Amino acid sequence: MQSPEADQSHSRATLTLAVSRAGFRITDARRAIIDLILTRDGAFDSSDLIADARRRKLVVGRATIFRMLDVLADLGAIERIDLPNGAHSYVRCLGSRHHHHLVCTNCQRSSDVEDGGIADLVVAMAQSAGYVLEHHRLELFGICPSCQGRSRDK
Amino acid sequence: MQSPEADQSHSRATLTLAVSRAGFRITDARRAIIDLILTRDGAFDSSDLIADARRRKLVVGRATIFRMLDVLADLGAIERIDLPNGAHSYVRCLGSRHHHHLVCTNCQRSSDVEDGGIADLVVAMAQSAGYVLEHHRLELFGICPSCQGRSRDK
DNA sequence: CGTCAATTGAGACACAGTCTCGACAAGCGG
DNA sequence: CCGCTTGTCGAGACTGTGTCTCAATTGACG
Ligand SMILES: [Zn+2]
Ligand SMILES: [Zn+2]
Ligand SMILES: [Zn+2]
Ligand SMILES: [Zn+2]
Numbered sequence: 001m002q003s004p005e006a007d008q009s010h011s012r013a014t015l016t017l018a019v020s021r022a023g024f025r026i027t028d029a030r031r032a033i034i035d036l037i038l039t040r041d042g043a044f045d046s047s048d049l050i051a052d053a054r055r056r057k058l059v060v061g062r063a064t065i066f067r068m069l070d071v072l073a074d075l076g077a078i079e080r081i082d083l084p085n086g087a088h089s090y091v092r093c094l095g096s097r098h099h100h101h102l103v104c105t106n107c108q109r110s111s112d113v114e115d116g117g118i119a120d121l122v123v124a125m126a127q128s129a130g131y132v133l134e135h136h137r138l139e140l141f142g143i144c145p146s147c148q149g150r151s152r153d154k
Numbered sequence: 155m156q157s158p159e160a161d162q163s164h165s166r167a168t169l170t171l172a173v174s175r176a177g178f179r180i181t182d183a184r185r186a187i188i189d190l191i192l193t194r195d196g197a198f199d200s201s202d203l204i205a206d207a208r209r210r211k212l213v214v215g216r217a218t219i220f221r222m223l224d225v226l227a228d229l230g231a232i233e234r235i236d237l238p239n240g241a242h243s244y245v246r247c248l249g250s251r252h253h254h255h256l257v258c259t260n261c262q263r264s265s266d267v268e269d270g271g272i273a274d275l276v277v278a279m280a281q282s283a284g285y286v287l288e289h290h291r292l293e294l295f296g297i298c299p300s301c302q303g304r305s306r307d308k
Numbered sequence: 309c310g311t312c313a314a315t316t317g318a319g320a321c322a323c324a325g326t327c328t329c330g331a332c333a334a335g336c337g338g
Numbered sequence: 339c340c341g342c343t344t345g346t347c348g349a350g351a352c353t354g355t356g357t358c359t360c361a362a363t364t365g366a367c368g
Pocket of ligand 3: 258259262263298301
C-alpha cells in the first residue's frame with residue numbers, strides 16, 4: 001500500500017487540473033482544501049475539513065470550504081451522500097464513470113461500486129409508474145472487511 | 155380518485171393504532187400531526203408541517219413535530235428522504251413491505267416503487283467488495299405524469 | 309508588471325434540529 | 339369514576355450547518 005498522496009487516479013495534480021479546466025482559478029485556499037480531502041479516508045464532513053484545517057493551522061475560511069465542496073461535487077470529484085443518521089457527508093469518487101458508494105457504518109471508510117445494471121432497472125421502474133426518470137441515488141451501508149475482523153475479537 | 159382521507163391503507167385510525175400499539179400515548183398533538191401528514195401529498199418538510207399547523211391555528215410545538223416525525227419514521231409510516239438539493243424531507247409510505255420512493259422534481263409528488271430485486275443485487279455488490287451490507291437507500295427523482303403533460307404546453 | 313474579475317476570510321445571518329424544564333394529561337388500576 | 343404515575347407537552351434557549359455580504363486580495367492573462 002502506498003501513501004495516499006501517491007495515488008495517481010486522484011492526485012493533487014489531476015484534481016487541480018480538473019478544477020482549472022472547469023474555468024476556476026487555482027488559489028492557495030483551493031490547493032489546501034484539495035490536500036485536506038486527499039488525505040481523508042472515507043466519508044467526511046464539512047466540519048471534519050474545518051477541524052483538519054484548524055489543526056494544520058491553515059488559514060481557510062469556513063465559507064471557502066463550503067464553496068469548494070460545491071465545486072468539487074459539481075466536477076464529480078466528490079459526491080454528497082447522506083449517512084443513515086441524516087448527516088450530510090462527502091466521499092471521494094475514484095472513477096469518473098457512474099457509480100455508487102458503499103460506506104462502513106463503523107469507520108466511515110468507503111468503496112466505489114459499479115452501478116451494475118441498476119440504472120436501467122430504475123428507469124424501467126419509474127417508467128411503469130409513468131415518471132420520466134432524471135436522477136437516482138443509491139447509497140449502501142455496511143461493515144467493511146477490516147471492521148468485521150475487529151468485531152470478531154469481542 | 156377519492157379524497158386522501160378515505161384512503162384505507164393509511165387512515166387516521168390505522169396510523170393512530172400503530173402508534174398506540176408501539177407503546178406511545180395518543181395525544182391531541184399526535185392526532186393533529188397525523189392529520190397534517192395525511193392531508194399532505196408528496197414529499198414534505200418539517201417546516202411544511204409547522205406552516206400547516208400555524209395556518210390551521212393548531213397549537214403544536216415545533217419540537218413536538220420533530221419528535222413525531224421520528225416516531226413515525228421508526229414505525230415505517232413515513233420515510234426520510236433527501237432531495238437532490240440536499241434538503242431533508244419525508245414521504246408517506248403506503249405499504250409496509252420494503253420499497254423505495256420516486257419523487258417528482260417539479261411538484262414533489264411521490265410514488266412508492268417495489269424494490270424489484272435490487273435488495274439482492276446490492277447485497278451481492280457489497281459482498282464482492284468484502285462488506286456485509288446492513289442497509290441501503292435508493293431514491294428516484296423524475297417528472298411525474300401530470301407535470302409531463304403540463305410542460306408540453308410550453 | 310498592470311488590469312480586472314474571480315476569489316478570499318470574516319462575521320452576520322437564517323434556519324434545522326436538539327435539549328431542558330415545569331406544566332399537563334393519557335392511560336391504568338383501584 | 340378518580341387519582342396516580344409517567345409519558346408527553348409547548349416554550350424557548352441553544353447548537354451547529356450552511357448562506358450571504360462585503361471590502362480586501364490575488365490569480366490569470368496580456
Ligand atoms: Zn469499517
Ligand atoms: Zn446508478
Ligand atoms: Zn410532478
Ligand atoms: Zn431496496
